[in-house]
Amino acid sequence: MNFDLDDDQRDIAAGARDFFRGSASPAAARAGLEGGRPEPGRAALSDIGFLGITVPESAGGAGRTLLDLAVVAEQGGAVLAAPSLVTPARAAVLLAGEPELAAGLADGSTSFAVLDGSPDGSAPSVDAADATTFLALDGEDLVVGAGEVVPGRPLDATRGLASVRLTSRRVLATGAGELWARARQVGAVVMAAEDLGGADRCVQLGVAYAQEREAFGRRIGSYQAVKHLLVDAWVGVEQLRSLVWWAAWAADANPGELPLAAAAAKACAAAVYEQAAGTLVQVHGGIGFTWEHDAHLFWRRAKVDRLLLGDEAEHLDAVARLAVAGALGT
Amino acid sequence: MDFDDSPDEAAYRARVRELLERHASELVRLRPGQEAVDPRTSEAELRRTQRVLADAGLVGVAWPAEFGGQGGTLMQQAIVSQELARAGVPALINHIGIGMCGPTVIAHGSQDQRERYLTRLLRADDVWCQLFSEPASGSDLAALRTTAVRDGDDWVVNGQKVWTTLAHVADLGILLTRTDPDRPKHAGLTMFVVDMHAPGVTVRPLRQMGGQSDFNEVFFDDVRIPDSERLGEPGEGWRVALTTLMNERVAIGGAGGTIGLPVEAFVQHARERLPGLDPERQVLARQAVGRAVVAALGARYSGYRRLTALSQGGLPGPEASAGKLAGTEAARLVADAGVRLLGDDAVYAATGEGDDRWQRTQSWIPGIAIAGGTDQVLRNIIGERVLGLPPEPRSDKTVPFSGGRR
Incomplete structure (x- = not known):
């Protein structure tokens, strides 16, 4: 057994960290709430190859594993990057039999979104707001088409949420229910990885502030009431990291474990990110409640992500059902 | 990343299984539903079990050979622990000696003490x-x-x-x-x-x-x-004690072990009890089961990460405290969901057939949250030693003990 990233994955993570820190930021997420554009945006993500990480090499992608993608997604989550890598990960699964469409995904020439809910009026779906080509499940058919996009008023502008009604549709595959479910599980793992990056960043920012800020004559991080909040958030982040890595690994190396592992990771992500972002605001006190401070941008992401691709309750239920049905090998 | 055995690990596991089968008749076994064997009533059998295992090379696997160990890896030790659990062998009677006292003697004892004590410790000649x-x-x-x-x-x-x-x-x-x-x-x-x-x-x-x-x-x-x-x-003495305490936190849930009931046993319980609950209760019970399983898996896989780090030469550090903290929380959720699954009998924390395993499991949890570092002390350790937060002011740290408080 060896449960750690390898050198290659550590290099990928370091490269992704440099890229995202240079091209996205909480400030851009704040600007997004006031009409600004998402950063780094689809074009920059396709230029650096992040839209095709799990697309096969034969279709112009990198042909790498979901774990490789997850370590990149974590770095994007740390700076609230948009659009999400959930969409390319999920679309790459759905387009496994469609090399031409997959090539358009990888090179950024087609702006995909994957729709949740009915193609005749979808639920708010990730990065649908600026997409032009939509993948949806129509009954048991996987379909692709154009659509009419209705954005909502965003709580977190970085998620690009919009409802879509397909105005054209072409069937890519019939009997696609299982493929669709697997793609959604992969998407849940990638969102959990982005949430891991965001939650980890919240703990770092909270710790840094608690090391400096003084109250009642000493630094607030020395008070157990503050210290233990941050520790609990950090312990949560460490549990989440383990579940995200395990789930991402399982997607390629042990697919039978993916449904349970993905549900566990997503349920954990919902709780851990909310806790970490809430802690970040609380540790900053009144400063953390201001528009100018970054804390609310992580908090917004946490409040939105916990509901996307299934909320905590849905995934806890899935974990229980799958475990009882024998998914842990018992 | 790979959760399967490497070829070496698989060969080692096969050898361990073969040894456990060969000595099966000489080992104490847990009955189904039993979690522990009481040394008060079974001391001789427990000592014999450890001696048989030690003579077969299955105790002190990762200890250096010069101290009576096998000079193996921590991964091999983890494999032995898994196989002992699989075979239903209860915790070794000298687990405190193996986990805490022995490593302290190795680190701080004289050569004479090491020679006199360590081999006898591994064989449970001395508990x-x-x-x-x-x-x-x-x-x-x-x-x-x-x-x-x-x-x-x-x-x-x-x-x-x-x-x-x-x-x-x-x-x-x-x-x-x-x-x-x-x-x-x-x-x-x-x-x-x-x-x-x-x-x-x-x-x-x-x-x-x-x-x-x-x-x-x-x-x-x-x-x-x-x-x-x-x-x-x-x-x-404080420096010596820190060696003991650090090993204690690794021994208690720090590196892939389970605190409390294994998640597999909990899932089996859920499988048996869920269908007997009212449909509305089932919905709520599945939430509790799912939450407990997620916590248990998070703790387990985090332990695998620490085990990987330790087996690649890392030293047991303050991060191990997170393993005990998270493992305790998982054990609490497992115990609570386990009780709730009993339906009307939850108030007895025992089944109508007299299985009181959940009463024991539930009433053990407050002790885990205290033993080997309370949850609060562990949070202080993580906060100060891992996250680098400022320490609590300690007014008695620099004054003479006698002048400070007696």
């Missing part, structure tokens, strides 16, 4: 206990008051220890004492190996809130310990 906590110093261990006073070639010990697991069957213990009350509290401590059969040592059982008696209070009345049984230098 060990850890004499640290006192009635007035649990979390604040360095405030302990048991004294050791030099008298010729001996030290004379007086005082009381408490919450001492296995003291009632132990032959030896590591004993933390105050030898210089005029120095600050951490600087006046000295560690010894004490003979639990020596005149003046009195062991009295304590009954825990769940009704069992796993631990004891131990009284020392003019107990003489030869100076040759000192572990480390006089005044260096």
Whole structure:
């Protein structure tokens, strides 16, 4: 057994960290709430190859594993990057039999979104707001088409949420229910990885502030009431990291474990990110409640992500059902 | 990343299984639904079990060969632990010795002490206990008051220890004492190996809130310990104790082990009990089951990460405290969901057929949250040593122990 990233994955993570820190930021997420554009945006993500990480090499992608993608997604989550890598990960699964469409995904020439809910009026779906080509499940058919996009008023502008009604549709595959479910599980793992990056960043920012800020004559991080909040958030982040890595690994190396592992990771992500972002605001006190401070941008992401691709309750239920049905090998 | 055995690990596992089968008739086994065997009633069988395993090379797997171990890897140790659990072999009677006392002797003992003690420890010829906590110093261990006073070639010990697991069957213990009350509290401590059969040592059982008696209070009345049984230098006892405590946190859930009931046993329970609940209750119960399974898997896989780091040469650090903290929370959720799955019988925490496993499991949880570092002490350790947050002000840290509080 060896449960750690390898050198290659550590290099990928370091490269992704440099890229995202240079091209996205909480400030851009704040600007997004006031009409600004998402950063780094689809074009920059396709230029650096992040839209095709799990697309096969034969279709112009990198042909790498979901774990490789997850370590990149974590770095994007740390700076609230948009659009999400959930969409390319999920679309790459759905387009496994469609090399031409997959090539358009990888090179950024087609702006995909994957729709949740009915193609005749979808639920708010990730990065649908600026997409032009939509993948949806129509009954048991996987379909692709154009659509009419209705954005909502965003709580977190970085998620690009919009409802879509397909105005054209072409069937890519019939009997696609299982493929669709697997793609959604992969998407849940990638969102959990982005949430891991965001939650980890919240703990770092909270710790840094608690090391400096003084109250009642000493630094607030020395008070157990503050210290233990941050520790609990950090312990949560460490549990989440383990579940995200395990789930991402399982997607390629042990697919039978993916449904349970993905549900566990997503349920954990919902709780851990909310806790970490809430802690970040609380540790900053009144400063953390201001528009100018970054804390609310992580908090917004946490409040939105916990509901996307299934909320905590849905995934806890899935974990229980799958475990009882024998998914842990018992 | 790979959760399967490497070829070497698979071969080792096969050999372990073969050895366990060969010695099956000589080993104590747990009955179905039984989690532990009480040393009070089965001491001889438990000692024999460990001796058989030690002679087969399955105890002290990762200890250096020069100290009686197998010179193997921590991954091999983890494999042995998994296979022992799979075979239904209960915890080794000398688990305190193997997990905490032995590593302390290895790190701080004289060559003579290592030779006299370590092989016998691994074979359970001597069972060990850890004499640290006192009635007035649990979390604040360095405030302990048991004294050791030099008298010729001996030290004379007086005082009381408490919450001492296995003291009632132990032959030896590591004993933390105050030898210089005029120095600050951490600087006046000295560690010894004490003979639990020596005149003046009195062991009295304590009954825990769940009704069992796993631990004891131990009284020392003019107990003489030869100076040759000192572990480390006089005044260096705190440093020696830190070795013990660090190993303790790795031993308790730090590296892939489970605190409390294994998630597989919990899932089996859920499988049996869920269909018997009202449909509305099933929905709620699945939430509790899912939450417990997620917590248990998070703790398990985080333990695998620490095990990987340790087996690649990392040292047990303060991060291991997170394993105990998360493992305790998972055990709490598992115990609570396990009880709730009993339906109307949840108020008895036992089934109508008399299975009271969940009562024991539930009533054990508050103890785990205290033993080996309370949840709150562990949070302080993580906050200060892992996250780098400022320490709590400690007004007694630099003043002489005697002047500070007596």
